Amino acid sequence: MEVDFRNVTKKYGRTEALRELTLNLAGDKIIGILGRNGAGKSSALQIAAGHLKPSAGDVSMLGENPFNSLLVSANTILVHEGMAFPPALRLRAILAELERAYPAFDKKLAKSLLDHFGIPDHAFHIQLSKGMKNTFNMVAGIAARTPLTMFDEPLNGMDAGVRSDLLKVLLKEYIAHPRMILLSGHQLEGMEELFEEVVILHHGRLLHHGNADEFKEGFVRISGPESEVRRAASEVQVLELHETLPGMAEAIIMVRPGTTLFMNEGLGLKSTSVSLGDAYVAMTRKKGGIDRVYADATDGR
Amino acid sequence: MPINPESGIPIYLQIADWIEDGILTGFFEENEKVYSQYQLAEQYRINPATAAKGLSLLADQGILYKKRGLGMFVSPDARRIIFTRRRNGVLQEKIRDAVTEARLLGLSEVELISMLRDEMGGDK
Amino acid sequence: MSTLTQPTAGNAVRNQFLRNLYGRSGILGSLLALQVIGITLSFFGGSGFGTSDGQITINVVDYSANPVIGLTLLWAIISPLYLSGRDSLKTDLTFPGSRTTRHTGNALYLTALVLAGSLVATLANMTSILFAVIPDHPLILPAGGSTSHYVSLFAVLTGYCLLLAAASYFAGTLFSVSRIAAFALLALVLVFLRVTAVNELVAAIARFSGDGPASMILLRCFLLSAFFFLAAIVAGSRQEVRA
Numbered sequence: 001m002e003v004d005f006r007n008v009t010k011k012y013g014r015t016e017a018l019r020e021l022t023l024n025l026a027g028d029k030i031i032g033i034l035g036r037n038g039a040g041k042s043s044a045l046q047i048a049a050g051h052l053k054p055s056a057g058d059v060s061m062l063g064e065n066p067f068n069s070l071l072v073s074a075n076t077i078l079v080h081e082g083m084a085f086p087p088a089l090r091l092r093a094i095l096a097e098l099e100r101a102y103p104a105f106d107k108k109l110a111k112s113l114l115d116h117f118g119i120p121d122h123a124f125h126i127q128l129s130k131g132m133k134n135t136f137n138m139v140a141g142i143a144a145r146t147p148l149t150m151f152d153e154p155l156n157g158m159d160a161g162v163r164s165d166l167l168k169v170l171l172k173e174y175i176a177h178p179r180m181i182l183l184s185g186h187q188l189e190g191m192e193e194l195f196e197e198v199v200i201l202h203h204g205r206l207l208h209h210g211n212a213d214e215f216k217e218g219f220v221r222i223s224g225p226e227s228e229v230r231r232a233a234s235e236v237q238v239l240e241l242h243e244t245l246p247g248m249a250e251a252i253i254m255v256r257p258g259t260t261l262f263m264n265e266g267l268g269l270k271s272t273s274v275s276l277g278d279a280y281v282a283m284t285r286k287k288g289g290i291d292r293v294y295a296d297a298t299d300g301r
Numbered sequence: 302m303p304i305n306p307e308s309g310i311p312i313y314l315q316i317a318d319w320i321e322d323g324i325l326t327g328f329f330e331e332n333e334k335v336y337s338q339y340q341l342a343e344q345y346r347i348n349p350a351t352a353a354k355g356l357s358l359l360a361d362q363g364i365l366y367k368k369r370g371l372g373m374f375v376s377p378d379a380r381r382i383i384f385t386r387r388r389n390g391v392l393q394e395k396i397r398d399a400v401t402e403a404r405l406l407g408l409s410e411v412e413l414i415s416m417l418r419d420e421m422g423g424d425k
Numbered sequence: 426m427s428t429l430t431q432p433t434a435g436n437a438v439r440n441q442f443l444r445n446l447y448g449r450s451g452i453l454g455s456l457l458a459l460q461v462i463g464i465t466l467s468f469f470g471g472s473g474f475g476t477s478d479g480q481i482t483i484n485v486v487d488y489s490a491n492p493v494i495g496l497t498l499l500w501a502i503i504s505p506l507y508l509s510g511r512d513s514l515k516t517d518l519t520f521p522g523s524r525t526t527r528h529t530g531n532a533l534y535l536t537a538l539v540l541a542g543s544l545v546a547t548l549a550n551m552t553s554i555l556f557a558v559i560p561d562h563p564l565i566l567p568a569g570g571s572t573s574h575y576v577s578l579f580a581v582l583t584g585y586c587l588l589l590a591a592a593s594y595f596a597g598t599l600f601s602v603s604r605i606a607a608f609a610l611l612a613l614v615l616v617f618l619r620v621t622a623v624n625e626l627v628a629a630i631a632r633f634s635g636d637g638p639a640s641m642i643l644l645r646c647f648l649l650s651a652f653f654f655l656a657a658i659v660a661g662s663r664q665e666v667r668a
Contacts, residue, residue, distance in 0.1 A: 029350075051665060068662065070434060070526060071431070073521045073522055073523060074430045075430050083519055084515040084516040085448075086444060086447070087449075087451075088449060097520070100443070102521065164346075168343075171343060175339045193347040193348065193351070194347070194348050195348060196348045196349075213312070213313065213350075213354065216311065217311065
């Protein structure tokens with residue numbers, strides 16, 4: 001499976017959700033689509049699923065433009081909060097409907113997962129709570145076994161236990177039936193170790209795309225006495241620097257791959273690796289962060 | 302061993318360490334098959350590619366060897382390699398500490414080396 | 426490796442049809458409910474549908490003002506609006522298909538329901554005359570009160586229901602694509618059709634006796650309906666819903 005975006009722009013009225021996005025995703029991988037709210041994640045996924053038409057640019061999948069492509073539609077499923085099912089059907093009947101529509105759909109798996117998560121199959125989709133609805137949707141997406149499976153903020157509103165179980169199932173399913181899986185989110189909620197690649201969107205533009213492990217290794221957190229942290233940080237690209245305790249500070253810095261960071265441990269500086277979540281939040285944060293906004297706003301008083 | 306994404310150590314290194322521990326304790330024996338990248342991925346809920354990276358790190362060091370189509374096996378030399386590397390690692394760290402301490406005390410390089418030499422000579 | 430599914434348009438249309446049948450049972454249900462109401466009204470309150478004009482009250486007990494026919498026509502206007510709306514598109518996007526297979530499946534589904542609805546209305550009309558004998562109303566049997574008369578009624582009713590459904594489906598699709606375009610079209614229709622055309626339409630339904638004209642009406646309606654459905658496919662080919 002290959003998804004190819006070339007200079008894709010999507011506008012809603014005057015708002016630009018995507019700005020000349022060029023992105024090529026290939027292979028049966030689990031790929032994280034990260035970005036803050038309004039970064040364009042959902043628009044990109046809905047365009048890939050053929051639900052939305054780009055305002056400009058080209059998208060190509062399986063040699064076709066996904067918008068109005070029967071071939072793409074049959075080999076793709078998008079799980080998102082707005083996912084709708086026939087209102088007159090009970091969950092049991094919805095599974096039968098999905099089975100008829102998606103040839104690889106595993107109804108038995110879906111049924112046992114619903115049982116496991118305590119979702120009664122005689123309920124209507126509209127009766128489910130937000131967390132249960134998202135659980136049902138994700139189960140449907142996993143069981144559909146489409147070559148491209150997309151989950152847009154799938155874990156919202158779920159209990160921690162359900163979330164962890166679903167991610168485990170997703171991984172097992174991916175290993176047993178490899179496919180391209182796109183997982184979007186602004187909170188990672190335990191998904192980060194599943195990613196083989198990450199795509200980071202910011203204000204509708206591509207900020208980064210690459211191997212997830214390499215991306216993480218590009219960041220280091222240094223902590224220690226504030227003056228030393230500031231001195232060490234002055235020589236490299238700093239994404240974030242803040243005081244932790246009086247006189248102590250912590251900074252997240254970017255390092256070039258392959259270079260080693262020389263630090264004098266005798267001065268009390270410590271370096272640790274950075275989690276994917278912290279790295280991407282630091283990368284997409286406004287300069288100065290919320291402290292700066294607050295300081296600027298209260299300065300005039 | 303639980304994998305800790307916040308520990309500051311990359312996941313694939315944690316995986317490699319865990320397998321090394323298993324070899325040192327005898328959990329994995331010589332010429333025995335170790336877990337596949339998929340088993341590791343499921344066990345630790347990580348991407349199979351990350352698990353594969355941990356395995357290939359061990360293969361590069363000669364701790365594991367690959368049998369085509371069968372998976373990764375513990376090489377006969379594995380224990381020795383791990384032992385040597387870990388010992389060197391610990392020693393290296395102590396030396397680094399000594400250097401840091403020496404700098405703090407304002408000792409010169411010559412003075413430190415002569416201290417080391419005395420220490421080594423004293424053993425004889 | 427994941428294996429690709431090679432979908433066929435025919436299968437997608439079939440699934441769309443079946444999804445409408447099972448998953449949107451409210452459409453079929455509302456048709457049944459309206460027809461039951463219509464039959465009840467025509468049995469017990471037939472005269473309520475007449476005008477105060479003394480000459481026309483004769484027709485009220487007869488067939489032309491049969492509430493079943495009126496309510497079936499009403500259903501043909503309303504239900505396609507639901508089928509072509511945004512919520513329905515959102516649901517259909519969850520399942521494999523293109524906008525063309527969706528509209529085609531919907532058109533076939535509406536056609537099937539129109540046929541069934543017209544058949545029920547015609548049968549109700551036949552029996553209502555039998556029932557009309559029971560209460561002590563004066564009864565004037567229709568001029569050609571034969572099988573061919575009811576075949577004509579069925580043909581004309583099917584024709585007009587289908588035409589209304591197709592026009593309504595087109596309007597609903599246009600409305601969900603662009604509200605401005607839908608209102609502009611509505612204004613144009615009002616200007617050009619004027620009120621007289623509506624009268625003609627009602628009059629035409631009344632003039633259903635005789636074989637020749639009825640088949641002509643059916644043919645004309647069928648062609649017009651096909652045109653409207655095609656127009657809906659064209660207008661709806663760019664339809665999107667922002668989640």
